Amino acid sequence: xxxxxxxxxxxxxxxxxxxxxxxxxxxxxxxxxxxxxxxxxxxxxxxxxxxxxxxxxxxxxxxxxxxxxxxxxxxxxxxxxxxxxxxxxxxxxxxxxxxxxxxxxxxxxxxxxxxxxxxxxxxxxxxxxxxxxxxxxxxxxxxxxxxxxxxxxxxxxxxxxxxxxxxxxxxxxxxxxxxxxxxxxxxxxxxxxxxxxxxxxxxxxxxxxxxxxxxxxxxxxxxxxxxxxxxxxxxxxxxxxxxxxxxxxxxxxxxxxxxxxxxxxxxxxxxxxxxxxxxxxxxxxxxxxxxxxxxxxxxxxxxxxxxxxxxxxxxxxxxxxxxxxxxxxxxxxxxxxxxxxxxxxxxxxxxxxxxxxxxxxxxxxxxxxxxxxxxxxxxxx
Ligand code: GTP
Ligand code: MN
Ligand code: MN
Numbered sequence: 001x002x003x004x005x006x007x008x009x010x011x012x013x014x015x016x017x018x019x020x021x022x023x024x025x026x027x028x029x030x031x032x033x034x035x036x037x038x039x040x041x042x043x044x045x046x047x048x049x050x051x052x053x054x055x056x057x058x059x060x061x062x063x064x065x066x067x068x069x070x071x072x073x074x075x076x077x078x079x080x081x082x083x084x085x086x087x088x089x090x091x092x093x094x095x096x097x098x099x100x101x102x103x104x105x106x107x108x109x110x111x112x113x114x115x116x117x118x119x120x121x122x123x124x125x126x127x128x129x130x131x132x133x134x135x136x137x138x139x140x141x142x143x144x145x146x147x148x149x150x151x152x153x154x155x156x157x158x159x160x161x162x163x164x165x166x167x168x169x170x171x172x173x174x175x176x177x178x179x180x181x182x183x184x185x186x187x188x189x190x191x192x193x194x195x196x197x198x199x200x201x202x203x204x205x206x207x208x209x210x211x212x213x214x215x216x217x218x219x220x221x222x223x224x225x226x227x228x229x230x231x232x233x234x235x236x237x238x239x240x241x242x243x244x245x246x247x248x249x250x251x252x253x254x255x256x257x258x259x260x261x262x263x264x265x266x267x268x269x270x271x272x273x274x275x276x277x278x279x280x281x282x283x284x285x286x287x288x289x290x291x292x293x294x295x296x297x298x299x300x301x302x303x304x305x306x307x308x309x310x311x312x313x314x315x316x317x318x319x320x321x322x323x324x325x326x327x328x329x330x331x332x333x334x335x336x337x338x339x340x341x342x343x344x345x346x347x348x349x350x351x352x353x354x355x356x357x358x359x360x361x362x363x364x365x366x367x368x369x370x371x372x373x374x375x376x377x378x379x380x381x
Contacts (some may be wrong), residue, residue: 007072008065014077014331016058017371018379019221023198023380027060027067030087033099036061039087041258043111054326056083058381067091110134116161118267118303120151152236152267156301160267163201163304172205172268172304175233176224180209183223187211192321193305198377204303205268208321210314218242221307222264228268235301237266242308244346259345261317262305263335271299313346315359319346327379335369343369 025031055078060067070088075080081199089096102108107364113135114125121162133139136157153160154345164172173191180187180342190196193206207222221239228234244260309317320328335343341357342349348357348368358364366373 006291007069008045009072009074010063010076012059012062012076012372016055016327017334017369017374019058019062019381020060020374021058021327021381022378025061026065027063030060030067030090031057031097033086033090034083036099036102037362038113039159040108041297043101043108043115045122045126051326052078052080052182053083054131056080058326060087061381089326101311106134114139116291117150117157118153118160119147119374120153149236149238149265156235157268160303162300163203164205166195166200168270168302169195169202171270172302173207175228175231175268175346176209176304176306177205179224179231180220180235183227184211184220186213187220187372192307192318192325195323197324197380198260199380204305204322207307207308209308210311210316210317214311217308217310219266219304224306225264233269235267235269237264239264259320261345262308266304266306268302268304269299270302309345315361315365316343316347317345319362319365321363322376322379324379324381327381330381331369334371339369341369 034053034057036319038050038057041047041050041053059078060077060315067073068086068091070084070091073084073087079314086096086098089098107129110120110129110133110182111125114120114128114133115122117136117139128139128144131142133144136154136163139154169191173189177189179187188210190210191206192207192208194202194207209217209220211220223236225234225239240263242260242262288368307317319331332343335341335348340351342351343365348359348365350357350368351354357368359368363373
């Protein structure tokens with residue numbers, strides 16, 4: 001009798017919003033590789049390819065154990081020819097040539113550096129690269145006129161490209177809560193984005209603000225911003241007002257994916273406890289030891305996104321701003337293709353019944369969509 005080695009064959013539903021994706025990942029080598037190719041595609045303005053790699057990575061993230069052989073992947077959704085080739089290379093050779101050469105390529109490195117500037121997207125970076133600009137030095141020397149966001153982005157480049165810790169996010173949350181309570185008592189502040197999903201670090205800190213009495217939230221953002229500015233908590237901010245009602249949407253018109261909440265993209269000046277300790281250390285240090293401004297100043301710059309939502313749309317806004325980006329995209333795809341509904345961060349429209357479906361919680365929205373409820377900590381697709 002010959003014992004066949006047991007091969008675990010995995011089974012995974014096709015939409016990420018049907019799956020529970022925690023932060024635990026048994027296949028980080030494979031998912032890091034596919035995520036890098038996704039990022040490279042997105043930075044090269046090839047969004048279709050980017051999504052394909054993101055979907056493939058997301059399927060591997062939910063597998064309960066490390067993939068050992070290609071045969072285990074039979075029948076899994078979202079694994080296209082290209083992704084399978086990358087996986088095969090890694091399983092057989094320990095690495096993928098495509099991934100390794102992408103990492104080393106001048107174009108990828110330049111795109112990473114330039115889009116690391118807040119306010120610079122893939123299109124602007126590509127234009128600069130065509131002009132021979134590959135790094136910050138060359139950008140500064142080029143004499144290009146930068147907009148206000150990009151100037152702030154360049155000025156605080158190192159801080160913004162250093163990830164934000166959970167502890168820092170909590171300090172920022174206290175600042176935002178204090179600001180909001182001061183200008184509109186009773187208003188609620190909720191931490192969204194990656195930190196709501198349980199991540200220990202992030203590229204920014206995201207908040208959603210609302211007030212249980214509909215209408216009280218109108219005009220809130222400028223007041224919050226003024227309060228924060230008066231405390232010298234802001235290094236940069238750009239507020240965009242709510243344009244939902246003026247848009248072509250409204251009753252009978254299905255909502256688009258673009259959301260129109262009043263929002264503020266900002267850079268906070270965060271005085272941290274650790275930084276203050278570092279400053280005191282420095283003052284005690286013997287003279288002559290050179291330290292850069294960066295290391296001695298008692299604060300750091302942190303990207304913060306603030307969004308204000310009317311209470312009636314709060315559940316949609318919360319679901320829409322919690323992420324992950326792929327999870328959101330999959331929810332909208334599920335709604336459209338499987339349910340003939342249109343989901344946005346404002347509303348859910350049923351094309352068959354020709355009406356908006358109300359929701360006062362995220363659970364309500366999953367129920368309308370015929371999906372099992374997935375809590376934030378399991379939306380890490
Ligand atoms: P890190 O910040 O990198 O840790 O991850 P994150 O998941 O928090 O990403 P990010 O801050 O970029 O976005 C948080 C959530 O807000 C995601 O679900 C995005 O889909 C959503 N989001 C970001 N920008 C927009 C936008 O312009 N419109 C809408 N509707 N959602 C957005
Ligand atoms: Mn975020
Ligand atoms: Mn954000």
